[in-house]
Amino acid sequence: DAKTTQPPSMDCAEGRAANLPCNHSTISGNEYVYWYRQIHSQGPQYIIHGLKNNETNEMASLIITEDRKSSTLILPHATLRDTAVYYCIVGSNRDDKIIFGKGTRLHILP
Amino acid sequence: GAVVSQHPSRVICKSGTSVKIECRSLDFQATTMFWYRQFPKQSLMLMATSNEGSKATYEQGVEKDKFLINHASLTLSTLTVTSAHPEDSSFYICSAGLAGASTDTQYFGPGTRLTVL
Numbered sequence: 001d002a003k004t005t006q007p008p009s010m011d012c013a014e015g016r017a018a019n020l021p022c023n024h025s026t027i028s029g030n031e032y033v034y035w036y037r038q039i040h041s042q043g044p045q046y047i048i049h050g051l052k053n054n055e056t057n058e059m060a061s062l063i064i065t066e067d068r069k070s071s072t073l074i075l076p077h078a079t080l081r082d083t084a085v086y087y088c089i090v091g092s093n094r095d096d097k098i099i100f101g102k103g104t105r106l107h108i109l110p
Numbered sequence: 111g112a113v114v115s116q117h118p119s120r121v122i123c124k125s126g127t128s129v130k131i132e133c134r135s136l137d138f139q140a141t142t143m144f145w146y147r148q149f150p151k152q153s154l155m156l157m158a159t160s161n162e163g164s165k166a167t168y169e170q171g172v173e174k175d176k177f178l179i180n181h182a183s184l185t186l187s188t189l190t191v192t193s194a195h196p197e198d199s200s201f202y203i204c205s206a207g208l209a210g211a212s213t214d215t216q217y218f219g220p221g222t223r224l225t226v227l
Contacts, residue, residue: 034215043114043203043218044154087153095142095207098216100154 003027004088009105018075020104022088025069030092033064035073037084038103044087047073083108113137114206116219123194124227131189131222133204139184140206144216145177148201160187160204194226 005023012018024033032051036044048055048062050071055062061074075082087103113136123129133143141162146154158179159167166179178190187206191198201223205216 036218038154041201041221041223043116043221044205046215046217049215085153093207097144097156097159098154098205099156100146102153 003090003099004101006086006088006101006104008102009107011107011109012075012078013109014080015077018073018078018082018106018108020073020075020086020088020106021070022073023070024088024090027068027090028092031090032092033062033068033071034089034091034098035060035062036087036089037082038087039081039084047086078106078108080108080110082106114204114217114219116202116204116222118222119220120223120225122225122227125195126193128190128192129194129224131191131202131204131224133187133189133206133219135185135206135217138206141184142207143181143187144205145179145187145189146203146205148203148221154203157189191224194224196226199224199226 032049034049035047038044048057048060050062050064064071085103085105087100089098115134115136117132121129143160145157147157148154156169157172160179160181162181162184168174176192181187201221203218203221205218207216
């Protein structure tokens, strides 16, 4: 079973920040939090990952709570092209097998 | 960034035939690759872990004799669906892990859509 829980769907207005939550209460000390997204009929796209510090890259920001039991992916200015299923994953390294949950289906509204 | 390719992107075959899908890491080497299957409106389901130079590790419920995996080099893994049937129609996706100065994650291929008639 997936080690994370996410809301099944969310809506966000175009141009606004999209905040996607994820619970991972059983995360281990050496496990990272990874975020991927899958646009329809494509392979998943890596977005960002972090261990305990907040991270930011050109795509998004990742906020991890101090107890590491939850995190939030932030897309600062959502566009229609951000419409996708977003997956929150925990794992310890690149060679860990990924067990996907159902993810959050994000709808960006014009 | 890291690129993983798959070939073919789409294949249609008759029931009973075998289909080979290739997964390549284009600009990095990967000792471990993964194969997933995705049915419509469902999440990705891990099928197997492909290890370079050794036998693949299959997830519970995945028939190893039906889904043959070969990881012959550090940049190529192949999945062969043997004696395909309509219920094998699905979206097959591979991934490979990349370690670097600023990343330690898996990258996914674009997927192969298999339709068995």
